[in-house]
Amino acid sequence: MATPADAPAAGGNRSASLxxxxxxxxxxxxxxxxxxxxxxxxxxxxxxTLLGPSGSGKTTLLMVLAGxxxxxxxxxxxxxxxxxxLPPHKRDxxxxxxxxxxxxxxxxxxxxxxxxxxRNVPAREIAGRVERALDLIQLSAFGERRIDQLSGGQxxxxxxARAVIFEPRILLMDEPLSALDKNLREQMQLEVRRxxxxxxxxxxxxTHDQREALTxxxxxxxxxxxxxxxxxxxxxxxxxxxxxxxASFIGESSTLPIEVRDGRPSFAGAPLLSAAPAxxxxxxxxxxxxxxxxxxxxxxAPAEANVIAGHVRQNVFQxxxxxxxxxxxxxxxxxxxxxxxxxxxxxxxxxAVRVGFSAEDAIIVPADADAPQTGRS
Amino acid sequence: MLRQPATSTQIxxxxxLWLYVLCGLVIVFLIAPTLLVIPMSFSxxxxxxxxxxxxSLRWYRAYFGSxxxxxxxxxxxxAAFLTTIVATVTGTLAAYGLHLAxxxxxxxxxxxxxxxxxxxxxxxxxxxxxFFAPLELNNSLSGLVLAHTVLALPxxxxxxxxxxxxxxMNQEMVARSMGxxxxxxxxxxxxxxxxxxxxxxxxLAFITSLDEVVIGLLIAGGDKATLTRRMFLALRDEIDPTxxxxxxxxxxxxxxLLAVSQYFQSEPRD
Ligand SMILES: Nc1ncnc2c1ncn2[C@@H]1O[C@H](COP(=O)(O)OP(=O)(O)OP(=O)(O)O)[C@@H](O)[C@H]1O
Ligand SMILES: [Mg+2]
Numbered sequence: 001m002a003t004p005a006d007a008p009a010a011g012g013n014r015s016a017s018l019x020x021x022x023x024x025x026x027x028x029x030x031x032x033x034x035x036x037x038x039x040x041x042x043x044x045x046x047x048x049t050l051l052g053p054s055g056s057g058k059t060t061l062l063m064v065l066a067g068x069x070x071x072x073x074x075x076x077x078x079x080x081x082x083x084x085x086l087p088p089h090k091r092d093x094x095x096x097x098x099x100x101x102x103x104x105x106x107x108x109x110x111x112x113x114x115x116x117x118x119r120n121v122p123a124r125e126i127a128g129r130v131e132r133a134l135d136l137i138q139l140s141a142f143g144e145r146r147i148d149q150l151s152g153g154q155x156x157x158x159x160x161a162r163a164v165i166f167e168p169r170i171l172l173m174d175e176p177l178s179a180l181d182k183n184l185r186e187q188m189q190l191e192v193r194r195x196x197x198x199x200x201x202x203x204x205x206x207t208h209d210q211r212e213a214l215t216x217x218x219x220x221x222x223x224x225x226x227x228x229x230x231x232x233x234x235x236x237x238x239x240x241x242x243x244x245x246x247a248s249f250i251g252e253s254s255t256l257p258i259e260v261r262d263g264r265p266s267f268a269g270a271p272l273l274s275a276a277p278a279x280x281x282x283x284x285x286x287x288x289x290x291x292x293x294x295x296x297x298x299x300x301a302p303a304e305a306n307v308i309a310g311h312v313r314q315n316v317f318q319x320x321x322x323x324x325x326x327x328x329x330x331x332x333x334x335x336x337x338x339x340x341x342x343x344x345x346x347x348x349x350x351x352a353v354r355v356g357f358s359a360e361d362a363i364i365v366p367a368d369a370d371a372p373q374t375g376r377s
Numbered sequence: 378m379l380r381q382p383a384t385s386t387q388i389x390x391x392x393x394l395w396l397y398v399l400c401g402l403v404i405v406f407l408i409a410p411t412l413l414v415i416p417m418s419f420s421x422x423x424x425x426x427x428x429x430x431x432x433s434l435r436w437y438r439a440y441f442g443s444x445x446x447x448x449x450x451x452x453x454x455x456a457a458f459l460t461t462i463v464a465t466v467t468g469t470l471a472a473y474g475l476h477l478a479x480x481x482x483x484x485x486x487x488x489x490x491x492x493x494x495x496x497x498x499x500x501x502x503x504x505x506x507x508f509f510a511p512l513e514l515n516n517s518l519s520g521l522v523l524a525h526t527v528l529a530l531p532x533x534x535x536x537x538x539x540x541x542x543x544x545x546m547n548q549e550m551v552a553r554s555m556g557x558x559x560x561x562x563x564x565x566x567x568x569x570x571x572x573x574x575x576x577x578x579x580x581l582a583f584i585t586s587l588d589e590v591v592i593g594l595l596i597a598g599g600d601k602a603t604l605t606r607r608m609f610l611a612l613r614d615e616i617d618p619t620x621x622x623x624x625x626x627x628x629x630x631x632x633x634l635l636a637v638s639q640y641f642q643s644e645p646r647d
Contacts, residue, residue, distance in 0.1 A: 066554055068550055089554070089556050089559075101548045104570070118557050
C-alpha cells in the first residue's frame with residue numbers, strides 16, 4: 001500500500017478503518033451457489049452484521065473477505081484497492097473464530113505478541129502493547145497463563161484482543177459469542193461493541209441470533225440462500241421488513257395471509273388500514289403483526305384503526321410480560337404481548353376479544369419468491 | 378490385590394488367572410528369541426551356542442576391529458539418516474495435504490502412499506531392483522535412500538495424520554489472517570503442535586531403514602552393502618558369533634528409539 005497509514009501506528013494518526021465494497025460476488029460449490037450475486041457497501045468504521053439462518057452463506061462471505069475462499073466472480077475492495085486475489089496474510093485484517101482458535105502452545109501473552117512479532121515490532125514495544133491489551137481486557141495478571149487455564153469468557157477476550165492488537169482496519173468475527181452462556185453472551189455483546197467504538201475499525205460480524213444482531217449493529221444484512229435480502233438499520237429492519245422472510249426471521253411476529261386488490265389490503269373480507277403503501281396487487285401477501293404492538297381492546301376502549309375479532313386460546317406467563325394467543329374467526333393465530341399490572345385479571349380461555357392495532361403497525365410484506373415460510377408466533 | 382469380590386459383579390484377579398498366563402506365554406514367545414541373542418553375544422565360544430559356556434567380549438572386539446563391518450555400519454547409518462530426513466519431510470507434507478484435501482482423489486493418494494506396507498517386501502524389492510537398473514540407482518546410496526523412503530513414508534504419514542486429527546486447522550487460518558504466510562503459519566503454529574507425531578514418525582523411519590534387509594540384499598551391493606545385508610551373508614557362509622554382538626547392539630538401539638517414539642506419541646501436547 002502506498003498510503004502513509006502503513007507506518008507503525010504508535011502515534012494513532014493512521015486512519016482506523018477502511019470502507020469495504022463488495023460487488024456481484026458468486027461462489028458456487030458444484031451446482032450449488034453458496035453466494036449468489038452478493039453486493040454490499042460497508043462504510044468506513046461501520047459495525048455491520050451478517051444475519052441469516054444456518055447454511056445461508058454468512059461464513060462463506062466472511063471467508064471471501066478474509067481471503068480464504070476465492071469466489072468464481074465478483075469484486076471485493078478495501079477502500080479503492082481490489083483485494084479479491086490478495087492472499088489472506090497480506091490483507092491486514094483481524095479475525096475472531098467461533099472456537100477462538102487460540103494457540104495452545106503459547107501463553108496468553110505469547111498469543112497476543114504473535115501478530116506483532118510477524119510485523120517485526122521491536123521486543124520492548126511488543127511487551128508494552130501486550131501489557132496494555134491485557135489491561136484492556138482485564139486480564140493483566142493472566143499474561144503467563146496457558147490457554148487451557150482460562151475460562152470460556154476469558155478465552156473470548158484474548159481472541160478478541162489478539163485480533164485487534166496489531167490495529168487492523170477491518171475486523172471480521174464469525175459467531176464469536178455462540179459458545180458462551182446467555183448471561184456472559186449479553187455482557188460480551190456490549191463489550192465487543194464498546195471495543196469497536198473505541199478502536200473504530202470497520203467490523204463485519206456474523207451471527208444467526210437476530211437479537212444479538214439487533215443489539216450490536218449499525219446495520220444488518222439479512223442473508224438467505226446466498227443472497228442479501230435486506231440491508232438496513234436494526235429499527236428499520238424490525239419495523240419495515242422488506243419480505244416475509246425478513247419479517248419472520250427478525251423478532252417475533254404473527255403472520256396472516258391477506259388479499260390486496262387495487263392497492264387495498266383486506267383480511268378475511270375486512271379492509272385493513274396500513275400506513276405503508278401496499279404492494280400493487282397480489283393474491284399472496286402477508287400481514288405481519290409484532291406481539292408488543294397489539295392491544296386487547298376492552299369494550300369501552302376507543303376503536304383502533306384496525307380491529308380483528310377472535311377468542312382467547314391460551315395465556316403464557318413469562319415473568320415480565322404475558323403472551324395471549326388469540327384465535328381469529330378465520331382460524332389464524334395472533335400473539336399479543338403485554339406487561340401486566342399485579343391486580344389485573346387475565347381474560348379467560350374462550351372469551352371473545354378484539355385485537356386492535358394502528359395503521360403504522362400493520363406491516364404488509366409480499367410472499368417470498370420461493371418456499372413461503374410460516375411466521376414464528 | 379483383590380482376592381475377594383467387593384461386589385457380586387466384580388471380577389477378581391483369581392478369575393482372570395488364565396488370562397494372565399496366556400498373556401505371559403504370548404510375551405515370552407514374542408520376546409525370548411530376541412533376548413536369547415544377547416547372552417549368546419557374550420560367549421567365548423567360536424560358534425553360536427546357547428547357553429554360553431564361558432563369557433567374553435571378543436565378538437564385540439571383533440566387530441569394532443573389523444573394517445568391513447565398520448564400512449557397512451557407516452553405510453547403514455548414512456542411509457538411515459538420509460531416509461529419515463526425506464521420509465519425514467515428504468511424509469509430513471503429504472499428511473498435511475491429505476488432511477486439507479477432502480476430495481476422493483485425496484483418499485486415492487493416501488491408499489497409494491500406504492500401499493508399500495501391504496505388498497510383500499520381496500516383491501517390492503524385485504520391483505525396485507528392476508526399476509532402478511536402467512536408472513543406474515542400484516548399489517548407490519541415493520538408490521538405497523529412495524527405496525527405504527518407500528518403506529518409511531507410510532509410517533510417517535500414518536503417525537502425522539493421527540497428529541493432525543487433534544489439531545484445529547482454524548489456528549493456521551487465524552495465524553494467516555494476522556499476517557503469517559502459509560509456510561510461516563505452518564512452522565510457527567501447526568508444526569509445534571503436531572511435533573510429537575512428526576518426531577515419532579521420524580524415529581520409526583530411522584528404525585525401518587536401519588533394520589531393513591530384503592531390499593538391501595537386492596540393491597545394496599559392492600561398497601554400499603548395508604550392515605544387515607552383511608550380517609545375512611555372514612550368517613549364510615559361516616555362523617560367526619560377531620553377528621550376535623551386532624544384533625544385540627541393534628536390538629538395544631531399536632528398543633531405545635521405539636521407547637522414545639512411544640514417549641512422544643503418548644505425551645499430551647502442552
Ligand atoms: N467447501 C464446501 N464445499 C461444499 N459446500 C460448501 C462448502 N463450504 C460451504 N458449503 C455450503 O455452502 C453453504 C453456506 O455455508 P456457510 O458455511 O457459509 O453457511 P453459514 O451461513 O455460515 O451457516 P452457519 O450459520 O451454519 O454457520 C452451505 O449450504 C454449505 O453446505
Ligand atoms: Mg457459519
